[in-house]
Amino acid sequence: MSNTHPSLGFRGLALATCLFTWLLIGVGGIVTSQGVGMSVPDWPNTYGYNMFYFPLSQWVGGIFWEHSHRLMASLVGLMTLILTIWSHGRSGRSLLRYVILPLSILLTFLVLINAENNTLQHASITGGTGFIALFASFFWPRMKPASKLMRKLCWIALIMVIGQGLLGGLRVTLYKDEIGIIHATLAQLFLVLLVAIVFVSSKRWIGWKAASKDNHTVTNRFSWMMAALCVFVVCQLILGAFMRHEHAGLAVTGFPLAYDQYLWPPTHAEFVNQLNVDRMDHRDFNPVTALHVHVHMLHRSMALILFIAGSLFVGWTLKYLGRQHLLGRLSILWFSLLCLQAFLGVATVWSNKAADIATIHVLIGALTLALGSFMVIAARRSVFLAKEASAMRHREMPSDLIPTPEVAVAKG
Structure with a gap:
């Protein structure tokens, strides 16, 4: 069966999934910034309710943000x-009938056997999913499948979003900050993957x-070079995730001095103990440790390195590709985001880690990584097409016109 380029509907859904994921990262940032990640202490339920049946009247305070985060994550999972x-095109009918439907039946059976509370709520969701899948299979469009690359990317995205959901749940049930750091990092990588899906599905590809x-x-x-910068950005985002989930964003309260x-700054025990005694912020944060101070300063140092490397990279790009080249213009935009991100980091410290500024800091960081990743993919695509065109010209060239090693030596 031959492949076809994704339809307008598919491309629209891919773009919407990418945008919702970016917003989901923002909502997750609000949850962490406000320290309300445990406002809903159970999972996958919400205070005993199936999360989709949780009463609107109880969406208050931190519960609103944490529950909204879970529902948005469920929506992104469904879209993926x-x-x-x-x-998979027309083969999607088989997936709906012979994979999704049996799984929903199995889950419904397990719910009916094991659920202790609100059994009908859970069974209606799992069973309803199977019914919708069966119904949709009769109307699923009979189109050709997308390319093998696209199908692989989508399956990787599905596995990642399922893993993200499980990590989010384990973060609640095990109450481990380490899981939250992995959860936050994987969210950024998932966004990068969706950017790739959007690009590969577009007509521009x-x-x-x-x-x-x-x-x-x-x-x-x-x-x-852009790929190396993206690796640095990922490392910076991991440090940021550590600071946020360990509530170490104010381990060093001044800027530019520390x-x-x-x-x-010093990190000996006496100095760190005095920091905790003198803290003016009485929110329920973890005590500052020497590790928190080191990570905070490393985050600042990485930001400076990124700024210097980014400025040199943009200068190099404009010199050799020019301002009129698409990659040249995108590099300027990327560096502008990097500068904005640095300013937001400083503003986060100056504002005593205001939740809105810290959340925007997270969103711009994700956008910086997403744009940088797109630039890498676009550049590699250009290089690949150039090599492919060169190989094709070589194949089409008459054999008597192809230079032999002897001829090349003679000419030399």
């Missing part, structure tokens, strides 16, 4: 599942221009 099935002969080497170097030090 639909994308995965859709990528097919019509993307190959790197010109003059720019081939430059574009190749651009992709690897407790009157230009470089690194």
Whole structure:
């Protein structure tokens, strides 16, 4: 069966899933910034209710944000599942009938046997999912499947979003900050994957221009340098996730000085103990430790390194690709986001870690990584197409015109 380019509906759903994931990261940021991650202490239930039956009248305070985060995550999971099935074209009918339906029947059976409370609520969700899947299978469009690459990306996304849901649940049931850090990091990588799906599903993917002969080497170097910067951004986001989930964002309260030090503040036990005694913020945060101070300062140092490396990278890109080149313009936008992100980091400290500023800081960080990843994929696509075009020209060239090693040596 031949493949077809994804339809407008598929591309729209992919873009919507990407945008909702970015917003979901923002809602997760609010939950962490306000320290309300345990406002709903049970999972997968919400105060004993099936989460989809939780009364609106009880959506108050921190419960509103934590419960909204769970529902948005469920929506993103559903959208990812639909994308995965859709990528298989007409074969999606079989997936709905012979995979989703049996799974829903099995889950309903397990619910009826094991559920202690609100059994009908849970069974209606699991059983209803199977009924909807069966009904949808009769009307599923009879189209050709998407490319093998697209199907693989969608399946990876589905596995990741399921893993994200389980990590989010374990963060609540086990009450482990370490799980929250992994959960936050995986969310960023999931967003990057969705950016790839959006790009591969777009018409631009097919019509993307190959790197010109003059720019081939430059574009190749651009992709690897941008990839290295993205790795640095991921490391920075991991440090940020550690600070947020350990509530170490104010382990160092001043900027640009760090407790009157230009470089690194002291971290001996007496100094750290005095920090905890002198804290003016009485919110329920963990005591500051030497590790918190080190991670906070490492986060600042990484930000400075990224700023310097980013500025050099943009200068190099504009020199060799020019401002008119798409990658040149995108590099300027990326560096602008990086500068905004640095300012928001400073503002977070100056504002005593105001929840709104800290959340915007998270959102811009995710956007910086997403744009950088898109630039890497776009550059690699240009290089790949250039190599493919060169190989095709070589195959089509008459054999008597292809230079042999002897001829090349003679010319030399």
